[in-house]
Amino acid sequence: MTRSNLLKTGLSRRTLLATGAASLATPMLSTRVFAATEELTMLAWYGHAEPDMVAEFEAENNVKFKPKYYTGGDNMLGLISQSPVGTYDVILSDAEYVQQLNAAGYIEELDPSDYAFDEFFPEFQKFPGHWDGDKLYSVITRFGFLGVAYNTEALTEAEASSYDVFWNEKITGKLGHFDWHLPNLGQMSLANGNPSPYDIDAVAWEAVKEKTMSLRPQVGGFFDYGGTFSSLENGQMLAFGGIGDWITGVLEKNGASVRSVIPEQGGLQWTESFSIGKGSAKAELAKKWIQYVTSAKGQAKSADMAAYPALIPNQKGWEVLAQDKPEEAKRQNMLLGQSNVMDMIRDGRIQYRQLPIQQSLEDWNDFWSEYKGA
Amino acid sequence: MRKRITLYSLTFSLPLLLWQLVFFVFPLAFLVALSFWTVKNFRMEPAFDTINWVTMYGRSVFWQSYGLTLALAAGASVLTSILAFPCSFAIAFKLTPKMRQLAIFMMVIPFFTSYLVRVYSWQIFLSDNGIINGLLGLTGLEPIGMLNTVFATMIGYLTLCFPLVVLLQLFSLMFIDRTLIEAAHNLRCGRLRTVFEVVIPSARVGLVVAALFAFILSFGDFVSPVYLGGGDPTTLSILITDTTKSGQQWPRAAVIALTMIGTLLAVAFAAISFAYKGRGK
Structure with a gap:
């Protein structure tokens, strides 16, 4: 086909080049669609990024967690301090270390309205150490x-x-x-x-x-x-x-x-909470994860986490757990409308x-x- | 005459030199520097402060752990050498070449499995409800507390060192000039006396190096004291983890590590000097 013939068919050279380029790029685009699984890095105690906890979220959001597990708050602080800014998108921390993380500038400020605090028991809506005045830095996810x-x-x-x-x-x-x-x-x-x-x-x-x-x-x-x-x-x-x-x-x-x-x-109470790592390039996805794991559905999963079970602060999470896994809800004494673990906190037996x-x-x-x- | 440095000699010596620089000298230099850093609010800050040395060397628990670790490692070294010697002697002098090959292979097999796994499996044997106490129970004997004791730690050290010590002793014994042994026998020297006056002195270098390896491996081991000894008493390796676990005190841990390295170097030099004493005259 000559140049004039091309023009006769109404196909300009520009159109042809654009079409050709688009055709050539199509396989790249389709590859991109299938390979677009994003990687989200998590620094946490063992178990938090295992399939029983994250598989559903990964499938729903086309994301793959890349966990780095630590054994203790000092180990966690050491790993963050030795890594470049933005290495960890999501950071799980025990309550006593959140202030250290914040003081060192390792975590981002969070917007309280992003999270379902109204579903939490009042004791956990403004948990000490997670807030600096009215600024939120970490969202409680489980305790024991x-x-x-x-x-x-x-x-x-x-x-x-x-x-x-x-x-x-x-x-x-x-x-x-x-x-x-x-x-x-x-x-x-x-x-x-x-x-x-x-x-x-x-x-x-x-x-x-x-x-x-x-x-x-x-x-x-x-x-x-x-x-x-x-x-x-x-x-x-x-x-x-x-x-x-x-x-x-x-x-x-x-x-x-x-x-x-x-x-x-x-007794004593330990508490785990999620924060977004400073400089995370995937802060939006990290926020989504925290929203998921502190939602009723995520909380029920968290209560029965395979690595180690825990109590959960979300009341609606208690309802889901009682419905899905009544035995575990009973074993951990997380049943609403009767004497339960919250009474121990309210009776002042837990520090x-x-x-x-x-x-x-x-x-x-x-x-x-x-x-x-x- | 001064030897000239040639490309040929450099080709063979440079990799070793680079290896030593990258994996020993540089990390060691960093460890020395780190021991003078300070920690404030969980964060390490580069400095030149002797506080970590003063603090660690001023603590009785440090010297207590040091003495204990030294004693345990020396004990493991002597015990392993004594227990390994009859084994390596038998393989070297009593077995046919084919059986010797098989025995050497058997000594290599333990290295196929992780040391941690082997130590964990010992728990099944040594625990109060374990296999050994189960067998004792069948004979009507009371169970013996073995797990979480120094005895169990020593079993772990033997697990770690025994095959290696046997192999090192064996390679030394195999190359002894047999005519010396024959000469001793011809001169009416008894079997046991031949072992002590001919075999052991002839294989001295290998035997000392084997014992040295047992000492080095046991001195720095963390797995056996924790998983078989129950972390009680505290060895230096446990003290290092304790120190880093609280307050990010890596500089203090560096002091412990450097003391361990210094001790190992001193013991290694002393052992090698002893091994080669009187040779080359």
């Missing part, structure tokens, strides 16, 4: 209690309902510690009758140290996450300090004879786990090392 974890074949619930059980002769050499000073010393502080376990003066701190040291002959070991699981499961340890249902719940659901109870002296207020974190950690070495 720390008390006495015990082997139900070796101890009765009545025996385990006091921290005094740690000194019980029946468990000499069989008491394990989850190897982190903050929950263990917080529990010792509660056992010593301190109403605010982390806000204690020098005299009370000395008393806590003395009380803790008196426990040393009872201790059979100091364990990390995996060691805690195995030593409770195989009955090597009969009671544990520093943990709660987040460990025993998994074992209990798998048939092990272990449980957790909040003792009469009170937040937090960083020490009148001593430095270093003081607590150094003492913990001394205790371990004693």
Whole structure:
């Protein structure tokens, strides 16, 4: 076909070139449509980006999570500080570390109207540490209690309902510690009758140290996450300090004879919340994830997360859980319209786990090392 | 006469030099620098402050862990060497060449499996309700507490070091001049005396290097003290994790790490000097 013929058909050279270019680009476009799965990076405790939690969101939003799991708040802070800005789109943090994240400028400010706070129990609508005045930096997604974890074949619930059980002769050499000073010393502080376990003066701190040291002959070991699981499961340890249902719940659901109870002296509360990493290029998608996981549907999933179960702050999430998994709702005592876990908070039996207020974190950690070495 | 540096010699020596620079000297230099940094509000700040050295060296728990780790590693080194020697001796002198090959292969097999997995599997044997106590129960004996003890830690060290020590001892024993042993026997030297006065001195370098490896591996091991020893008592490797776990105290952890490196270098130099003592005269 000559140039004149082309013009006769009404096809200009420009049109031809444009059509040709479009034709050539079509495979590229179609490839792009299928390959457009976006990657969302998540820094979190193990389990939060596993299929049971994220598969539905990934499918609905054509996104793939790329998790980086940490073991503890310090580990998390270390990973962020060693990474370029924007490395992590979504960051899961324990409540006591949110302020550190904010102070270091590692997280973005959030818009409260983006999240379903009106569905949350009032206690969690403005959770301390997540807000700086009226500015929101993190949205609570789950929480749990720390008390006495015990082997139900070796101890009765009545025996385990006091921290005094740690000194019980029946468990000499069989008491394990989850190897982190903050929950263990917080529990010792509660056992010593301190109403605010982390806000204690020098005299009370000395008393806590003395009380803790008196426990040393009872201790059979100091364990990390995996060691805690195995030593409770195989009955090597009969009671544990520093943990709660987040460990025993998994074992209990798998048939092990272990449980957790909040003792009469009170328990501690851990809290996990999601933030958007500073400089994230996918802040909008990150926001969408936080909206999803704090929605009723996401919350019900979160309560029964395979890695470790937890309590959830969204009341509508409780309803969905009771409908979808009534056994788990009952096991975790998350049933509306009757006595439930919220009563423990309202009765003042639960204190937040937090960083020490009148001593430095270093003081607590150094003492913990001394205790371990004693 | 001074040797000239040729392209040929550089081709063979440069990779080693670069490797040492990139993977040993530079990280070590960084570790030294890090030990003088400070930590404020969970954030490390470059500085030149001796506070980390003063603090760590002033803590009794540090020296307690140091002494304990040293003793455990030395114990593991001696124990492994003693237990491995009859094994390597038998393979070197009593087995046929074919059986020797098979034995060497058997000693390599443990390395196919992760050390962590092997240590975890020991829990099944050593726990109160484990296999060993189950067998003891069948004979009417009371269960023995083995897991979360120093004994269990030592089992872990043996798991880590034994095959390697056997192999290192074996390669040393295999190259002993057999005529020396024959001469000893001809001179009416007893079997046991031959072992102590001919075999061991002849294989000294290999035996010392094997023991040194056992010491090095045990001294820095984290897995056995935690998963078999129950993290109690605290070894230096555990103390490092404790230090980093709270308040981002990597500079203090660097002090512990440098002390460990210094100790290992001193022990290695002493061991090598002893191994080659009297040679080359």
